[in-house]
Structure formats: C-alpha cells, structure tokens
Amino acid sequence: MNLQKLPWAGIRVQAGATSVAIDPLYHFPAKYGESREPLYPLGEFGAVDAVLITHHHADHFDPEAIKTFYGADTPVFLPAETAHLAREAGLANVRGAGAGETFEIGSLRATAAPAVDGMGDPQVSWVVEGDGKRIFHGGDTLWHGYWWAVAAEHGPFDAACLPVNGAVLELPGRTPSGQPICLTPEQAVAAAVVLGAKRLVPIHYVAIHHPPLYRETSDIPDRLAAAARDRIQLNVLQAKETLRL
Numbered sequence: 001m002n003l004q005k006l007p008w009a010g011i012r013v014q015a016g017a018t019s020v021a022i023d024p025l026y027h028f029p030a031k032y033g034e035s036r037e038p039l040y041p042l043g044e045f046g047a048v049d050a051v052l053i054t055h056h057h058a059d060h061f062d063p064e065a066i067k068t069f070y071g072a073d074t075p076v077f078l079p080a081e082t083a084h085l086a087r088e089a090g091l092a093n094v095r096g097a098g099a100g101e102t103f104e105i106g107s108l109r110a111t112a113a114p115a116v117d118g119m120g121d122p123q124v125s126w127v128v129e130g131d132g133k134r135i136f137h138g139g140d141t142l143w144h145g146y147w148w149a150v151a152a153e154h155g156p157f158d159a160a161c162l163p164v165n166g167a168v169l170e171l172p173g174r175t176p177s178g179q180p181i182c183l184t185p186e187q188a189v190a191a192a193v194v195l196g197a198k199r200l201v202p203i204h205y206v207a208i209h210h211p212p213l214y215r216e217t218s219d220i221p222d223r224l225a226a227a228a229r230d231r232i233q234l235n236v237l238q239a240k241e242t243l244r245l
Contacts, residue, residue: 001133001245003159004046005237007039009060009204011137011161012048015130018106021048022126022137022161026065029058032210039207040239042069050105053078054115054139055123056085059208063089077103077110079122099124107131113154114146115139118169118181127154133245136160136195140167140182140204147194156196158245159235162188163204164224166217185223192232199233200224201243 004012010024024042028035042065051074053061063086066076072092080096087094095103097112108130115138117123126137127150134154140163166184170176182204183191192200202224209216217223221236228234235243 001131001135001158002242003135003161003201003237003245004242005201005203005239006042006045007035007037007239008207009054009140009163011135011201011203012045013108013128013130013135014046015133016107018108018130019046019048020050020052020105020108020110020128021045021070022052022128023054023060023139024051024065024069025059025062026069027062028207032059032208032214035207036209037206038239045240048074050075050077050110052110052126052128052137053086054125054137054141055079055117055121056082057119057121057140060139061086063091066091075105077112079112079124081122097124111154113150114144115141116144116146118142118167125150127157131245133158135245136162136197137203138162138183138191142180142182143187143191147191151195157198159199159201159243160192160195160197161201161203162191164188164202164220165205165208167208168215168217170212170215180217184217185220186227189224189227189232197232199235200228201235201237
C-alpha cells in the first residue's frame with residue numbers, strides 16, 4: 001500500500017490497481033485568504049477509483065475539483081446526513097456512510113469510523129485496508145472518547161493520518177471558545193498511540209492561518225517531534241511525497 005500526501009488534509013491511498021482519495025482539495029475556501037501551501041491540480045496525483053470525504057466543510061469537500069479531475073460519475077462516499085449536498089453539487093454517484101459501514105472498492109476496503117467535528121457537524125473517519133495494510137484518516141476530528149473502541153474494532157494500524165494544527169476559531173455570530181476544534185500536535189500523537197498505529201502521518205496544517213477567524217497553533221513541527229519521541233514513528237510528508245507501507 002502507498003500513501004501519497006495531497007495538500008492540506010488529503011491523502012491518496014493505492015493498493016494494487018485501486019486508488020482512493022480522501023478529502024482532496026484544490027479550490028481554496030476564499031474566507032481563509034490565500035493558501036500557505038501550493039494547491040496542485042488533483043490530476044497531478046493520478047486517477048482514483050473513488051473519493052472518501054470525512055465531512056462537508058469546504059476545506060475537505062471540494063465537489064468542483066472532484067468533477068473536474070475525477071469525473072462526476074466517480075463514486076463519492078461521505079456522511080449520510082450530508083449526502084444530499086454532494087448530489088446537489090452535481091455528483092452523480094454518491095453513497096451516504098454511517099459509522100461502522102464498510103464498502104468494497106476494487107482491492108481496497110473502506111470503513112467509516114467515529115469522529116467528532118469541532119463545529120458539531122456530521123463527520124466520519126475512514127479506515128482503509130488493502131495489501132495486508134490498514135490506515136486511519138481522521139479528517140479534522142477533535143479529541144474524543146471513541147479512540148479505544150476504534151482501536152479494538154479496527155486496529156492496529158500501519159499508519160494514522162491525523163490533524164495536528166489545533167485550530168482556534170472566532171466565527172461571526174458564535175461566542176468564541178478559545179478551544180481547538182481539531183487535534184493539537186500532542187493530542188494527535190496520543191490518539192495515534194491509542195489507535196495502535198505504527199506511525200503518525202500529520203495532516204491538516206500549514207495551508208490555513210487567518211487570524212482571528214482561523215488561528216493555527218504554534219510550533220507544530222517541534223511539538224510533534226517532542227511528543228512522538230520514544231512513543232511512535234513520525235512520518236512528515238510534503239504534498240506529492242509517497243510513503244510505502
């Protein structure tokens with residue numbers, strides 16, 4: 001199995017002749033200003049047989065990019081509560097997923113697992129298996145109590161792809177909490193350890209830092225390295241880099 005890093009939170013998973021993209025992004029949400037990392041045309045990463053979406057926020061679900069680079073008929077799997085949004089966006093092969101549901105995609109098997117969204121919207125994580133390997137993709141989940149259940153039901157994992165930017169938001173019309181809406185570097189390491197992952201692949205950082213609306217936490221690389229030391233292997237990938245499991 002190969003893991004290829006896409007920009008922001010995206011990962012392309014390949015096993016044999018089958019590939020899927022998880023949370024692929026090309027059109028950067030305008031409310032966050034300019035992306036702080038390059039957003040490459042998704043076609044540069046290769047074709048996919050399906051797209052897995054963790055949740056419908058614009059930095060994770062880019063239906064125009066899916067239609068442009070993969071085709072409107074490409075199977076798209078996302079939380080069942082928001083499947084109608086994908087259909088309304090012109091995607092023609094949409095499957096709603098709930099935690100625990102499994103889908104066979106060529107030589108890959110994808111299972112939706114629990115996640116908790118920082119804004120209270122529907123979200124799933126994805127467990128993807130193939131070539132005797134198993135990975136976990138956590139979208140932009142925050143810390144929750146499902147880690148142990150996921151580990152027991154689906155683990156151990158060869159890699160856990162987890163958000164690390166501990167973003168704090170100040171949204172119009174909402175009282176600021178001052179609390180991160182996704183995992184911090186230390187929480188990502190802890191989650192990967194609980195999941196029984198062999199390695200942590202950090203996602204969901206660098207591209208967005210637009211205070212006060214969206215404030216990324218500080219010193220991410222150093223904090224990741226310190227938290228992971230003597231606990232778990234850390235594989236930091238840049239966009240287009242591939243990790244063979």
